[in-house]
Amino acid sequence: MHNQPHDHIVKSYDEEQRRLLDETLRMGEMAASQLEAALDVVQRRDDNAAARIIENDEAIDTLEQEISHDVMKLALRGPMARDLREILAAIRIASDIERIGDYAANVAKRSTALNLAPPLPQISGLQSIGKLAVQQLRDVLVAYRDNDVDAARAVRDRDADLDAAYTALFRELLTYMMEDARSITPCTHLLFMAKNIERIGDHATNIAENVWFLVRGNDELPPREKRDESNTVAP
């Protein structure tokens, strides 16, 4: 009795599942664009554009709600193991993308605080790690679309590069703050913006792990390298 669909016009399970994948990919692309736009407003010091990015984050949140709704509808049909993994992967990946959107909006939000002080030279370092994060996100979305576990694993492994670049920027910012007390507040914003980007990398890694789970089920992924050492930098 649980398998009766509730809609009058019933789409095939495959059609609904395809729709779920498309929505999730679209959500991912929105988050990637938001992150690019956020990096751009940091560079251009454009408060109005920053406000638009913050506003746009709502569209990503709305899409996550729609995906949750579609997941519920699909799960009500009582899917089999592989189909269920599709559903679970979609809901987890949507949740990671939602967080990425939040972090992108946060970068935009802090940019407006940065614009109250003179430009900082470390902005270029932020741009570099930001570009790495955008690439990681785009690559993992392609891996998800293509069910490509090797590409997913490559994304997961490249997160170490992003962590290393983040740690280097973190140290550079601390040194700069020690040399010039007036830079402390803007540099603190930059530290958090850099951390937001490093976290976006972690969420891209989560997505990669979900692509692995989707294709391979509970086979274990080989352990990964970790290189974010900023949280053990000696005072």
Next chain:
Amino acid sequence: MHNQPHDHIVKSYDEEQRRLLDETLRMGEMAASQLEAALDVVQRRDDNAAARIIENDEAIDTLEQEISHDVMKLALRGPMARDLREILAAIRIASDIERIGDYAANVAKRSTALNLAPPLPQISGLQSIGKLAVQQLRDVLVAYRDNDVDAARAVRDRDADLDAAYTALFRELLTYMMEDARSITPCTHLLFMAKNIERIGDHATNIAENVWFLVRGNDELPPREKRDESNTVAP
């Protein structure tokens, strides 16, 4: 055909669902204890205890895996709408608790970096927001156990207090850094530890929203107040 259970000995759906709730609550209590332990090692400057907390985080991660597995088993039985909400809520709540565990471990990790410098007076501010966060987490777990939407909503609303306390501590730390350049590195660790705790509050809020969703379905929660203004502090 999708409703055939795969196990030879079949537990009742209700028993399995009860087990899922119990596991999720146990996971939540583990995260609350980890956070308390992390706050304690910050106070006592105990590197060995910090290492144990970081290690213990694995148990929370393992429990999340088990919960995902149980969710899959339950979803394969083709649950009805309310049961499906239980399942979706459990998997989302487990994911929030997993993140809370990560943040607690991060607080412990950064404490060992802090211990290389003389103690900072702002530790007491960190303890205060930490205690608020522990309380929020414990309260929302009770709300989840009892399906208590009013309690969940109260937790959600109290997050504004945690945000306000975090913002105050953030400003205090910036001022301190400006007065004494030697404090910059340890204060930066404290800033991130405070941010971790503020994020734990956000995850408690997410859990509260899931309790609401579980009981009320897609009825909208009334909008909430936001008081974390640290990301717009002027340089």
